[in-house]
Amino acid sequence: MLKDNLQKALASLGLEKVAEGDYAKTGYHLEVTAEPTQMVDVAQAMLDAGCFLESFTAVDMVEAFDLVYHFASFDELCRTAVHVPLGKKKGMYTISQIYPGADWYEREVFDLFGIHFFNHPNLKRLLLPEDADFHPLLKDFGAGQGND
Amino acid sequence: MIELLGLEEKTYTLNLGPQHPSTHGVLRVLLEMDGEFITQAEPVIGYGHRGHEHMAENRNYAQFLPNLGRVDYLHALAYNQCYCMAVEKLLGLTVPERGEYIRVITNELNRISSHLLWFGAYLLDLGAFTPIMYCFDDREHILDLLDRITGSRLTYCFYRFGGVPMDIDDDFVAGCRAFAKRLRSRWSDYDNLVTKNVIFINRARDVGLITRDQCVKYGITGPTLRGSGISYDLRKSEPYSAYPEFNFEIPIGTRGDIFDRYLVRLAEMEQSLRIIEQACDKLPNGPIMAEKVPKRIKPAVGEVYQGVETARGEFGMYVVSQGDVKPYRIKLRTPSFANLSLFPELAVDTLVADLVAILGSIDVVIPEIDR
Numbered sequence: 001m002l003k004d005n006l007q008k009a010l011a012s013l014g015l016e017k018v019a020e021g022d023y024a025k026t027g028y029h030l031e032v033t034a035e036p037t038q039m040v041d042v043a044q045a046m047l048d049a050g051c052f053l054e055s056f057t058a059v060d061m062v063e064a065f066d067l068v069y070h071f072a073s074f075d076e077l078c079r080t081a082v083h084v085p086l087g088k089k090k091g092m093y094t095i096s097q098i099y100p101g102a103d104w105y106e107r108e109v110f111d112l113f114g115i116h117f118f119n120h121p122n123l124k125r126l127l128l129p130e131d132a133d134f135h136p137l138l139k140d141f142g143a144g145q146g147n148d
Numbered sequence: 149m150i151e152l153l154g155l156e157e158k159t160y161t162l163n164l165g166p167q168h169p170s171t172h173g174v175l176r177v178l179l180e181m182d183g184e185f186i187t188q189a190e191p192v193i194g195y196g197h198r199g200h201e202h203m204a205e206n207r208n209y210a211q212f213l214p215n216l217g218r219v220d221y222l223h224a225l226a227y228n229q230c231y232c233m234a235v236e237k238l239l240g241l242t243v244p245e246r247g248e249y250i251r252v253i254t255n256e257l258n259r260i261s262s263h264l265l266w267f268g269a270y271l272l273d274l275g276a277f278t279p280i281m282y283c284f285d286d287r288e289h290i291l292d293l294l295d296r297i298t299g300s301r302l303t304y305c306f307y308r309f310g311g312v313p314m315d316i317d318d319d320f321v322a323g324c325r326a327f328a329k330r331l332r333s334r335w336s337d338y339d340n341l342v343t344k345n346v347i348f349i350n351r352a353r354d355v356g357l358i359t360r361d362q363c364v365k366y367g368i369t370g371p372t373l374r375g376s377g378i379s380y381d382l383r384k385s386e387p388y389s390a391y392p393e394f395n396f397e398i399p400i401g402t403r404g405d406i407f408d409r410y411l412v413r414l415a416e417m418e419q420s421l422r423i424i425e426q427a428c429d430k431l432p433n434g435p436i437m438a439e440k441v442p443k444r445i446k447p448a449v450g451e452v453y454q455g456v457e458t459a460r461g462e463f464g465m466y467v468v469s470q471g472d473v474k475p476y477r478i479k480l481r482t483p484s485f486a487n488l489s490l491f492p493e494l495a496v497d498t499l500v501a502d503l504v505a506i507l508g509s510i511d512v513v514i515p516e517i518d519r
Binding site: 024025026027028047050051052053054055057059060068070072074077079081099100101103104112125126127128129136137141 | 193194197199201202205237363364365366367368373378380385386450451452453454455462464466468476477479481485486489490493518519
């Protein structure tokens with residue numbers, strides 16, 4: 001089963017948390033917490049298991065960011081959520097060399113949250129204009145702000 | 149010749165859009181051209197960015213509901229459903245059976261109307277003017293049906309947390325059956341007009357091939373994925389609502405070219421008709437709204453990911469609640485966003501005419517990409 005295989009593969013990476021999720025409540029089969037430096041290895045393990053990157057986003061928790069990767073598989077119902085806590089003013093490592101689809105997701109997070117991604121091939125704003133000087137999904141950005 | 153004229157051999161940049169008719173809205177593609185061939189294509193998006201995710205953090209749960217109909221305006225009901233299901237999961241609400249059936253019927257009608265619009269608009273892109281007249285004629289019947297119960301014709305906001313607000317009557321059920329019969333009688337017209345049309349076949353066969361490897365690396369979903377032979381449809385792969393109670397198939401392609409994606413969408417409409425008919429046959433009696441829906445929606449601290457199958461692929465919502473009346477964070481995972489990110493790879497070494505055919509075949513809805 002994919003879930004067991006993933007648990008085995010992730011166990012060898014020394015992650016903070018690899019646990020079964022409460023599917024009925026959250027929609028996750030596996031819940032993982034990783035350090036920013038471990039994410040590239042996690043992504044490689046997910047790709048080797050045949051999973052695709054379902055979604056990637058960030059949440060501004062005020063004192064820090066919570067980066068959330070969702071992985072799923074075409075062959076078997078198994079959704080993995082990987083949380084990566086990231087301090088403010090810290091950068092993240094890109095996984096776009098492993099999942100090219102992550103390229104745009106990371107650009108979007110850079111655009112809306114101002115998080116920098118190391119080694120990203122083309123890190124520039126995606127949705128907002130190039131000359132925007134704000135990051136609207138930060139919690140200290142109120143409604144109606146910004147250079148319209 | 150180039151040397152004789154003293155010209156340098158170099159590429160040039162061609163700007164497509166943001167208002168080019170075949171880009172289906174405000175999408176811009178920057179093309180690097182070597183003669184007639186594309187060496188590099190870069191989609192430039194964000195012209196329709198309205199900040200839905202930011203809006204979600206600034207209003208309460210129910211107030212965000214109408215926004216969902218405006219993210220993907222062609223399959224608005226699936227977006228309604230995804231959000232309602234996510235909030236229902238956070239609140240622990242169960243939708244009554246009849247409510248789920250009404251959701252399935254209306255959702256599948258909406259899926260057919262989306263595919264019909266794609267069918268017409270796509271062939272228009274390829275230079276065939278007639279098909280859009282036929283399919284808009286058919287689509288009009290769906291809009292009339294949905295108009296009767298939802299009150300709108302495009303940007304539906306029909307589902308509520310815990311069920312649906314309006315019951316359907318015998319006239320609506322009869323209308324659904326009549327529509328299914330009508331659309332079935334039209335398949336042969338569609339086939340004769342388009343599927344067997346040699347001009348279309350030659351433009352679509354073996355063009356815009358998508359491999360399984362690309363699907364995994366880019367997170368491709370929907371008919372674009374199934375055209376490449378991967379049977380992944382959340383209605384079956386991650387059953388939700390009342391879908392497990394119906395018999396239907398997931399059509400898949402064999403080669404992964406434009407023609408396969410076209411066939412998958414046509415076959416999906418027939419499967420949706422089957423679902424609608426079965427739902428009309430088995431429609432249970434009873435309430436349409438859950439009892440004890442709290443007046444003030446204030447879910448406990450937690451997070452949820454909910455996915456649904458829309459006409460374009462997997463739409464997912466990641467909702468984070470901090471125990472407030474407003475969502476703390478909502479992420480909209482939209483299918484066209486992931487599907488379009490593969491486009492630069494597909495466009496390399498093709499002609500501009502093929503580029504239009506490929507772009508249309510992945511069926512992008514721009515407001516859904518820009519959010």
